[in-house]
Amino acid sequence: MRYLTAGESHGKQLTTIIEGLPAQLPISADELNDSLIRRQGGYGRGRRMKIEKDLVSIMSGVRHGYTLGSPVTLALTNDDFKNWQDIMGEEPVDPEKHIRRQVTKPRPGHADLNGGMKYNHDDLRNVLERSSARETAARVAAGSMAKKLLSELGITVAGYVRQIYDVQAADLELTIDEKIERARQSEVNTIDPNQEESMKHVIDQAKQDGDSIGGVVEVTVDGLPPGLGSYVQYDRKLDGKIAAAVMSINAFKGVEFGIGFSAASTRGSETHDEIAYDEHKGYYRKTNRLGGFEGGMTTGMPIVVKGVMKPIPTLYKPLESIDIHSKEPFKASIERSDSCAVPAASVVMEHVVAWEVAAAIVDQFPSDYMEQLKAALTDYRERVRTFG
Ligand SMILES: Cc1cc2nc3c(=O)[nH]c(=O)nc-3n(C[C@H](O)[C@H](O)[C@H](O)COP(=O)(O)O)c2cc1C
Numbered sequence: 605m606r607y608l609t610a611g612e613s614h615g616k617q618l619t620t621i622i623e624g625l626p627a628q629l630p631i632s633a634d635e636l637n638d639s640l641i642r643r644q645g646g647y648g649r650g651r652r653m654k655i656e657k658d659l660v661s662i663m664s665g666v667r668h669g670y671t672l673g674s675p676v677t678l679a680l681t682n683d684d685f686k687n688w689q690d691i692m693g694e695e696p697v698d699p700e701k702h703i704r705r706q707v708t709k710p711r712p713g714h715a716d717l718n719g720g721m722k723y724n725h726d727d728l729r730n731v732l733e734r735s736s737a738r739e740t741a742a743r744v745a746a747g748s749m750a751k752k753l754l755s756e757l758g759i760t761v762a763g764y765v766r767q768i769y770d771v772q773a774a775d776l777e778l779t780i781d782e783k784i785e786r787a788r789q790s791e792v793n794t795i796d797p798n799q800e801e802s803m804k805h806v807i808d809q810a811k812q813d814g815d816s817i818g819g820v821v822e823v824t825v826d827g828l829p830p831g832l833g834s835y836v837q838y839d840r841k842l843d844g845k846i847a848a849a850v851m852s853i854n855a856f857k858g859v860e861f862g863i864g865f866s867a868a869s870t871r872g873s874e875t876h877d878e879i880a881y882d883e884h885k886g887y888y889r890k891t892n893r894l895g896g897f898e899g900g901m902t903t904g905m906p907i908v909v910k911g912v913m914k915p916i917p918t919l920y921k922p923l924e925s926i927d928i929h930s931k932e933p934f935k936a937s938i939e940r941s942d943s944c945a946v947p948a949a950s951v952v953m954e955h956v957v958a959w960e961v962a963a964a965i966v967d968q969f970p971s972d973y974m975e976q977l978k979a980a981l982t983d984y985r986e987r988v989r990t991f992g
């Protein structure tokens with residue numbers, strides 16, 4: 605299963621083409637829009653999110669509420685395009701006007717300078733339009749299809765905020781449904797209501813200072829069979845694929861499963877998850893310190909993966925940069941911007957992780973149509989329950 609996205613941030617539309625979804629997956633635009641609306645929200649976002657109304661149009665691959673097995677095309681209109689037609693339209697513009705509007709002062713931390721050098725663009729807008737995290741709306745659209753497929757198989761995915769700047773959510777023992785519920789009720793998508801106000805406060809403070817902040821997002825996947833992914837080849841390890849997907853989200857700088865980096869200072873006896881057996885449950889682990897993976901395969905325990913997001917690069921009090929035309933030092937360009945997008949990014953991470961898990965399932969089991977996939981997964985779950 606694979607997908608591609610296309611579209612510029614202020615262009616006409618974003619498009620996602622998904623290939624390999626089983627036939628007969630029930631789906632409605634409303635279900636997809638629920639994910640997109642969640643991504644649009646979140647405390648700390650800029651004015652753009654008030655302009656857009658991310659509602660998906662299903663352009664192919666779905667008929668009478670079910671997938672056909674053929675490629676699914678999802679389209680999202682950029683409502684802001686009407687304000688940018690002159691700048692983003694395909695018609696050539698008066699060269700003088702074009703020169704006046706060029707973006708020439710690359711923002712440290714964004715893709716502006718490297719992208720300009722690589723593609724030889726004298727107007728850095730040609731870079732920032734596609735490097736913008738607007739593209740994550742198209743990825744959430746794909747991930748929302750994946751989430752629907754997983755839910756049909758009894759697998760649930762939740763994304764929520766663990767930390768914003770120096771404010772951390774407590775380590776709470778919650779079911780996945782409680783995590784989903786709490787994050788949905790929170791303006792910052794956190795599962796810890798006691799930290800809600802402090803998180804909002806640090807975002808307000810950063811905004812007021814013309815600065816930006818990042819944080820930590822966590823995703824849990826529950827209801828998994830063991831043995832998704834494979835140890836036999838490096839590029840079939842599912843934890844590796846999830847790590848790559850998380851790192852591909854704009855501004856994400858690190859990823860860890862379970863205890864992650866703290867495994868450097870724990871002993872083996874405090875790190876590995878002891879194996880137990882129950883006649884009804886089958887094999888299970890007494891703990892889940894490794895976040896649901898051994899050997900690039902799921903253990904059957906929930907996947908618990910964290911990603912760290914750096915502060916947003918565009919600063920209203922900009923850092924030093926160089927004008928690429930004059931080579932003179934200048935303050936970097938200011939594009940309208942978010943001051944913190946960690947709450948929105950938690951929705952993005954939830955969906956990119958969902959995609960990787962769904963793709964692993966579809967690749968591993970016969971999946972031309974949903975009933976075939978469900979039957980194959982049920983047989984597999986039963987076999988591994990009594991394995992040995
Ligand atoms: C949901 C989301 C919203 C973002 N909003 C902005 C923004 O408003 N301004 C900005 O400069 N960067 C924003 N970013 C981050 C940039 O897109 C990102 O830093 C840039 O593409 C460079 O990529 P890199 O940080 O992965 O190296 C956002 C990222 C995400 C995930």
Ligand SMILES: C=C(O[C@@H]1CC(C(=O)O)=C[C@@H](OP(=O)(O)O)[C@H]1O)C(=O)O
Binds near residue numbers: 653737939941942
């Ligand atoms: C448009 C989205 O996020 C954008 C991501 C982004 C960036 O540089 O990554 C910059 C901002 O774009 P604009 O300058 O148009 O306001 C954000 O609003 C979105 O998430 O849908």
